[in-house]
Each structure stands twice: as structure tokens, then as C-alpha cells.
Amino acid sequence: MSIFSFFRSAPRASAVQAKERLQIVMAHERAGRTGPDYLPMLQQELLAVIAKYIDIDQNKVEVKLDRGGDCSTLELNIELPAREAAAKALKESAKLAVAGNRPAAKDGDESDAVKLAAGGSLTNGGVKKRR
Amino acid sequence: MGKIIVMTSGKGGVGKTTSSAAFATGLALRGFKTVVIDFDVGLRNLDLIMGCERRVVFDFINVINGEAKLSQALIKDKRIDNLSILPTSQTRDKDALTREGVEKVLNELSKDFDYIVCDSPAGIERGALMALYFADHAVIVTNPEVSSVRDSDRILGVLASRSRRAEQGLEPVTQQLLLTRYDPERVERGEMLKVDDVLEILAIPLLGVIPESQAVLRASNVGMPVILDEASNAGQAYLDSVSRFLGEDVEHRFVTPQKKGLFSRLLRRSA
Numbered sequence: 001m002s003i004f005s006f007f008r009s010a011p012r013a014s015a016v017q018a019k020e021r022l023q024i025v026m027a028h029e030r031a032g033r034t035g036p037d038y039l040p041m042l043q044q045e046l047l048a049v050i051a052k053y054i055d056i057d058q059n060k061v062e063v064k065l066d067r068g069g070d071c072s073t074l075e076l077n078i079e080l081p082a083r084e085a086a087a088k089a090l091k092e093s094a095k096l097a098v099a100g101n102r103p104a105a106k107d108g109d110e111s112d113a114v115k116l117a118a119g120g121s122l123t124n125g126g127v128k129k130r131r
Numbered sequence: 132m133g134k135i136i137v138m139t140s141g142k143g144g145v146g147k148t149t150s151s152a153a154f155a156t157g158l159a160l161r162g163f164k165t166v167v168i169d170f171d172v173g174l175r176n177l178d179l180i181m182g183c184e185r186r187v188v189f190d191f192i193n194v195i196n197g198e199a200k201l202s203q204a205l206i207k208d209k210r211i212d213n214l215s216i217l218p219t220s221q222t223r224d225k226d227a228l229t230r231e232g233v234e235k236v237l238n239e240l241s242k243d244f245d246y247i248v249c250d251s252p253a254g255i256e257r258g259a260l261m262a263l264y265f266a267d268h269a270v271i272v273t274n275p276e277v278s279s280v281r282d283s284d285r286i287l288g289v290l291a292s293r294s295r296r297a298e299q300g301l302e303p304v305t306q307q308l309l310l311t312r313y314d315p316e317r318v319e320r321g322e323m324l325k326v327d328d329v330l331e332i333l334a335i336p337l338l339g340v341i342p343e344s345q346a347v348l349r350a351s352n353v354g355m356p357v358i359l360d361e362a363s364n365a366g367q368a369y370l371d372s373v374s375r376f377l378g379e380d381v382e383h384r385f386v387t388p389q390k391k392g393l394f395s396r397l398l399r400r401s402a
């Protein structure tokens with residue numbers, strides 16, 4: 001290393017990249033971990049049903065589980081393809097609210113009936129439009 | 132009733148055994164009756180680090196299987212009065228650890244000891260799960276490095292869902308971070324995650340920062356827990372960490388580079 005490199009401005013520190021990468025991957029992993037056991041299956045099956053009717057891009061699907069006091073919501077954000085080529089990119093997202101009556105829902109529990117709540121329809125006013 | 136501490140990390144080779152030996156020794160030095168247990172079945176090493184490898188006759192698994200009494204397997208440390216070691220088996224596999232067996236041994240130990248330090252194996256399988264299952268406190272041993280931080284986070288998830296305290300809905304296992312092999316100079320050069328970065332990501336309280344230190348290898352060579360090398364940075368950092376564990380407010384040391392003259396820094400950089 002020459003004496004000049006001592007004064008050279010440092011490239012973006014690798015430790016900064018390490019931190020950013022960790023934050024991203026771990027946010028993802030933590031979200032996946034808090035869900036009940038049936039969540040991945042439920043997710044897949046819901047997507048399969050929707051895919052039967054609408055051509056969705058699997059990469060444009062965002063699934064989120066929120067734990068509330070006595071109500072948990074499962075949020076599915078699906079970016080639908082623009083209907084016409086002429087139409088400007090219209091982003092639509094369908095929000096399915098799945099309410100469980102307890103926060104720590106356990107697999108196979110009777111009281112845990114999954115119901116599609118208001119806004120569950122993809123075709124009517126239940127569709128939430130972004131922007 | 133003794134308190135159960137687990138030294139755990141997910142990732143291998145980050146310093147769990149070094150830290151278990153140091154911590155147990157530190158607690159004993161402070162007057163607490165302490166036992167340190169090797170949960171790394173099949174890869175016994177704590178005995179070497181504690182310097183009692185030639186005194187092992189019976190082990191943890193023998194006790195679980197009823198082949199020996201606990202008192203026959205416990206090894207009393209020759210240097211420190213209050214300290215005992217429970218070595219593990221070198222020949223069996225992790226399946227030898229049954230939950231009932233581990234529980235029985237821990238119950239018996241907690242009648243006689245103030246602290247039971249469990250040296251967990253790497254991974255998140257049986258051995259590691261058994262080591263953390265009964266814990267009251269978890270010390271998360273982490274290196275300032277991406278895979279270690281990520282694995283620590285996974286272990287935190289396991290503690291929150293699969294420990295006895297979690298399963299029985301009791302007060303959660305307390306969790307503290309022990310950041311080991313920290314190199315302040317590399318941190319300063321932007322090559323290593325800072326303490327604050329790791330704390331921000333893992334979001335648990337900091338128990339201590341143990342600097343990367345040649346004293347650790349030297350101590351292991353001679354079978355002496357590094358905390359007994361009081362002249363070393365690592366030894367002092369472990370002593371501080373034990374004090375913090377006991378609730379004392381001790382400032383963190385060895386987190387910034389030692390002051391050096393410009394001349395030696397230039398020499399070092401061009402080396």
C-alpha cells in the first residue's frame with residue numbers, strides 16, 4: 001500500500017453494506033417466522049385460486065401478517081397487470097383481510113375460523129386502489 | 132434454586148466455549164457456586180479449555196443414562212473453589228440428550244449451585260435446543276460478521292418460541308448480547324460491523340464486547356480460562372461482562388482502537 005492510498009478517499013465501507021444486507025434479509029426472515037404454521041400453505045392456496053382467474057406475477061405479491069391485540073390481519077397485496085396496453089400502468093391491489101379472533105392462533109384450533117372479511121372480493125368495490 | 136444460563140449462537144466457532152469457560156470462572160471468582168456443562172455431545176472440548184481433560188472419568192451422558200452418579204461425573208476445578216465442570220461424552224451422539232434426562236440433571240444441580248452455565252453446540256438442532264430449553268438467561272455469542280448476526284437472530288427466534296419458558300407461557304428468557312472477536316481497528320477502517328450496528332439489528336441489551344485477542348489462544352493452549360489472564364484485554368473484558376451480568380454498571384472498554392502515534396500507524400498501514 002503506498003503512502004498515497006492513506007489519503008485516498010475510502011470506497012463505500014464494506015461494513016455499511018454488511019449492515020444493509022443484514023437488515024433486509026432479516027426483516028424478511030423475521031416476518032416469516034412470526035406466522036402460525038398454516039400460513040405458508042394458506043398463502044400458496046390463496047395465490048393458486050387467484051392465479052386461476054387472473055394472470056398475476058408471483059414476484060409482485062406481498063404477504064403480510066399483522067398481530068393485533070385480539071385481531072390478526074393477513075394482508076395480501078397483489079399487483080394486477082394493466083388491463084389494456086393503452087391504459088397507463090394501473091396498480092391495483094386486492095386486500096384480503098383475514099381475521100382470527102386470537103393473536104396467538106394455533107394450528108387446528110376450532111375457534112380459529114378463518115373468514116374472509118369485508119373487502120374480500122376482487123371484483124367489486126372491495127378492491128383497494130393504490131394511487 | 133440455581134439460575135440456568137445458556138451460551139448460544141447458532142453459528143459455530145464464534146466463542147461459545149471460550150465464553151462459557153470464562154463466564155463460569157468469573158461467576159465463581161465472585162463467590163457464586165457455579166457449574167459449567169458441556170452440551171456439545173460427541174465434540175467434547177470444554178474439558179480442554181478448562182484444563183481438566185485428564186480428570187474426566189464419567190460424563191453428562193453417563194449421568195443421564197444412570198450409569199454414574201452426578202457427584203462422580205462432576206469435576207471440581209483445582210484453581211477455584213466454587214467451580215465445577217460437567218464434561219460431555221466424546222463417543223455418543225446428540226440423541227443421547229433426552230429432555231427428561233437433562234431436566235433431571237439440571238434439577239439436581241440447581242439445588243447445589245447458584246449458576247449453571249450451559250455451553251451450547253452450534254446449530255439449531257437437538258443439542259442446541261436441549262442446551263437452551265431450560266434456560267433462565269441466554270447469552271447470545273455473536274461475531275461482528277453477517278452470518279453470525281443472522282444466526283443469532285434465528286436463535287433469538289428459537290428462544291422466543293421453543294424454550295421451556297416460551298412453551299409454558301412463563302416470563303421470557305432474558306437475552307443479552309456478547310459480541311466477541313471484535314477488532315476496533317477493522318471497525319474504524321469500515322471493514323467490520325460496529326457494536327452499534329449489531330445492537331441495532333439484534334435489538335437486545337449488550338452484555339459485553341470481547342476484543343479479538345491473542346490471549347485467547349494462549350489460554351486455551353494451557354487449559355486456563357482466559358478470564359484468569361487478568362493482564363489481557365480479553366480477560367478484562369470478560370471480567371467486566373460478568374460484573375454487568377451481576378447488575379453492575381461498568382463502562383465498555385476495548386471498543387475503540389488503542390491510541391497510537393501517527394508514525395506507528397503509517398508503519399502498520401504500509402506493512
Ligand SMILES: Nc1ncnc2c1ncn2[C@@H]1O[C@H](COP(=O)(O)OP(=O)(O)OP(=O)(O)O)[C@@H](O)[C@H]1O
Binds near residue numbers: 147312347351365
Ligand atoms: N476473543 C477472541 N480472540 C481471538 N480468538 C478467539 C476469541 N474468542 C474465540 N476465539 C477463538 O475462536 C475459536 C472458536 O472458539 P470457541 O471454541 O470458543 O467457539 P465455539 O462457539 O464454542 O465453537 P463451536 O461452535 O465449535 O462449539 C477458538 O480457536 C478460539 O481460540
Ligand SMILES: [Mg+2]
Binds near residue numbers: 148
Ligand atoms: Mg464450543
